[in-house]
Amino acid sequence: MRRTTEAAYSEFARAAWPHLYRTAVLIVGDRQLAEDLVQSALVKTYLAWPRLREPDKARAYTRRVMVTVSRDWFRKHAWNHENVRDVDESVGGAADHTADLAGDLADRVTLADALRALPLGQRSVLVLRFLEDLSVQETADLLNVSTGTVKSQTVVALAALRARADLVTEGAHDD
Missing domain, CATH: 1.10.10.10 (Winged helix-like DNA-binding domain superfamily/Winged helix DNA-binding domain)
Incomplete structure (x- = not known):
């Protein structure tokens, strides 16, 4: 990957991480699993980055990868309901003081x-x-x-x- 392309990917990953992580926590219900999910999705996005014709659509692509990977994880482990804690920190955003x-x-x-x-x-x-x-x-x-x-x-x-x-x-x- 060229340096400018790597720089663009790095900027994308930094900017997209918080939103992708919040979405992942709410989907899988576990913060550590959500981190793994976002990392997996970002790795797949990195590998596909040179082929992405419209880098503006990278977030949608990464979100799709994230949903697909989570679905695969749940199928593989036959998880229907998780016993999860600490989801509340990712729901709702900053509190009004x-x-x-x-x-x-x-x-x-x-x-x-x-x-x-x-x-x-x-x-x-x-x-x-x-x-x-x-x-x-x-x-x-x-x-x-x-x-x-x-x-x-x-x-x-x-x-x-x-x-x-x-x-x-x-x-x-x-x-």
Whole structure:
């Protein structure tokens, strides 16, 4: 790889890492596994870098590789639900210091727990649709499923999140 190409790749990898990592944590539910996933995806992107006709699309390419690799890992290990901790730190971003930090943390932990409870397919659909802001078609293409599957998994996953939120809210009122 030429020096200018390597410099462009290095700049891309540095800039894309935080966003890819956050997405990976939410998909696989484990920070260490997410690091491995992003590294694997970036290595594959590095190998493909000279062939990428439009380096601006490198992030989308890397995201696709990341989703494919994670799907392969889950198939290989037959993981359906993971026993994972510490997802909450990657959900939600920087806290507003003027807000109730304890409430914010509780909300993030609740969201992380709810996401963690979802099957991989539903969790992937939600992360790609709402965190990555992909369209139904883009999500379907990335996951190699139909748009109908994306829509139905979105509906089921959101219903599960709402049900869990209702249980949490009812539990808070019982105190």
